[in-house]
Amino acid sequence: MDHNLTLPAMVPGAPHRVLLRYALANPLIAIAATLLFFIVVAALMAPLLAPHDPYVVDPLLRLKKASETNLLGTDAYGRDLLSRVIYGARISLAIGAGAALLSVALGLVMGLLAGYLRAVDAVLMRIVDGLMAIPNVLLAISIVALVGANLWTVLIAITIPEVPRVVRLVRAVVLAAREEPYVEAARTLGTPTWRILWRHLMPNTIAPLIVQGSYVCASAILTESILSFLGAGINPATPTWGNIMADGRSFFRLMPELIFWPGLCVSVTILSINLIGDAVRDLLDPRLVARGGMGR
Secondary structure, eight states, rough: OOOOOOOOOOSSSSHHHHHHHHOOOOHHHHHHEEEHHHHHHHHTHHHHOSSSSSOOOGGGGOOOOSSSSSTOBOOOTSOOOHHHHHHHHHHHHHOOOOOOOHHHHOOOOOOOOHHHHHHHHHHHHHHHHHHHHSSHHHHHHHHHHHHHHHHHHHHHHHHHHHHHHHHHHHHHHHHHHHTTTTHHHHHHHOOOOHIIIIIIGGGGGGHHHHHHHHHHHHHHHHHHHHHHHHOSSSTSSSSSSSHHHHHHHHGTOOOHHHHHHHHHHHHHHHHHHHHHHHHHHHHOOOHHHHTTTOOO
16 A cells, blocks of 8 residues: 655664654654554543543433533433543454454464475465455354354454465565575574574564554454444443444434544544554665655
């Protein structure tokens, strides 16, 4: 994905100065990082920032418009919408980060083995191809339906469809790198396989995995919202962005803000994560650094 970013000329200096120069040269990235920072802070400090308990039901306050007491209004059960949106960030971000970490860790191990060991590649990649033939949401719904819906099963159901994509990425990098002279030299010297994988091949996957991890995180947040919106996600009473939109869809004509605010949070978070992933990839890519960002 090319966002026409411009890399500043990289000169030796402290990492924070390099990042500052990059942010100044790309204000869109700075805006994305700022927005994501505030969303993460809001999620971490939800008990302090939320003006009301997101679980308290008050039939007398149902479907109230924005007021001084309820800044974004209330939902069909009289729960404060702003509080639920703030608390919803905790679950959505946790699932996104958890799915990214798990899929990258599992995909890295399997991709290294598949790319370097031909016997493993023949078996593992057929399984991966089979999983990739099933749409992410459909596979996740099937897993949740079989196991049951809770935070951990939803996280696993979202992670499993993402692992094959990481495996194929790592495998492609390893297939190209294993023919390099330094790998051939290590193999000739009798270096153990695990050391070749760890010391010589894995470093080549770091930059691609960072950007892929950001895509997985964004995709997981979206998938969780879809599952919750369809009623196949976490307990409907739990404040997640998907659950909030699911609760408000029946009242969209009356109060569109019930869907607008959580939907806006999902969109801004996903866009910010993708932009930051691209930015980090560019900063870690030695070819772009050597060119000073020219030629993109």
